[in-house]
Amino acid sequence: MIDHMNANSDPREAWLFEKGQTATVFTGLDPTLTSGVQQQLLVDGKIAVYNRSVISRNKWLPGTLINAAEVNLILAEYYSRNGSGVTAKTYFEKAIRQSIEYYVRLGDKADVLTWKPTAEPTAAEINAYITNINFDGATNAAQRLELIAFQKYIHYNVMQADESWAEQRRLKLPVLIFQEDETSTIRKTPPTRWTYPNSESVYNSDNYNAVKANDNLSTKIFWDVK
Known part of the structure; x- marks a missing residue:
């Protein structure tokens, strides 16, 4: 997830994660590494953690049953499976915008602002991310489903972990490898x-x-x- 966010300048990254204490960039934890190597990376402060102001220490974090981004990702999958890539793109891109807004607004609830980003994503940054994802470059339903499934993976995250687990089992996407x-x-x-x-x-x-x-x-x- 973090590799994807780094490569595509995902505006949600700083709202979801913090850089490790000794890291200058966001770095994810490779689950295929041995437990000893993983533990040392954590001890050394080289691995990103969930943003404490927005997520992990936000005592006003709301419970989420369903939200607009989720609905539009479901619609994107539906229309893609039924042969309407153009309509699927509309819902897909709308869902990304709503997902970004969702995580930024979670920061509004933060009672400790120490780790909250100081600036919200700009329209240009959001548009650039959507351009980088390039839904038009997915030329068939299988490729579109990969993009949709990955956005579900990012959006559900720890806020809707049950949905994320269910979707990964249902779609087998994204492909995850575990030690x-x-x-x-x-x-x-x-x-x-x-x-x-x-x-x-x-x-x-x-x-x-x-x-x-x-x-x-x-x-x-x-x-x-x-």
């Missing part, structure tokens, strides 16, 4: 679903026993067909 956790005795890579709570086996035993064999972190949810 296997060799210390885990349950699952070495991220789960495809959560297991049922213990209360199901106690209070709903007949139905639970019927699916018990599939109650694990690897079984796909019914809509996860890829």
Whole structure:
């Protein structure tokens, strides 16, 4: 995500993240590195963290169920899948503008301004980012879906983490690579679903026993067909 933001001058970057304490640029954490290397990068202050004023220490951060950017990204996917790339572009670009506005406005709630950016994105910066994304350069539905899915990934972020996880499983986009956790005795890579709570086996035993064999972190949810 941060590599993308750096390469395309994403106006949301400074509102979502801070540079590491010893870093001069935004740097993401490579999940394919070993845990020891990852930990050392964090200790050395070289890795970006979530912006403390806007996100991680903003005690007035609102809960988000659904918002305008999400709706328009859904519409962009719908029209792209149904052969209307021009209409999809309209909703796609509108969603980006709304997503930028959403994260900037979260900063309005900040009670500690220490890490809040001092200037809001300009219209020129927003337009430049949309130009850099180049939705017109996606010549088919598959390429358009990659762009739409990545914008969902950025927009949902930690604010709508459940939606982000669901969309990544549904679309298999963006393609994410994870280092296997060799210390885990349950699952070495991220789960495809959560297991049922213990209360199901106690209070709903007949139905639970019927699916018990599939109650694990690897079984796909019914809509996860890829």
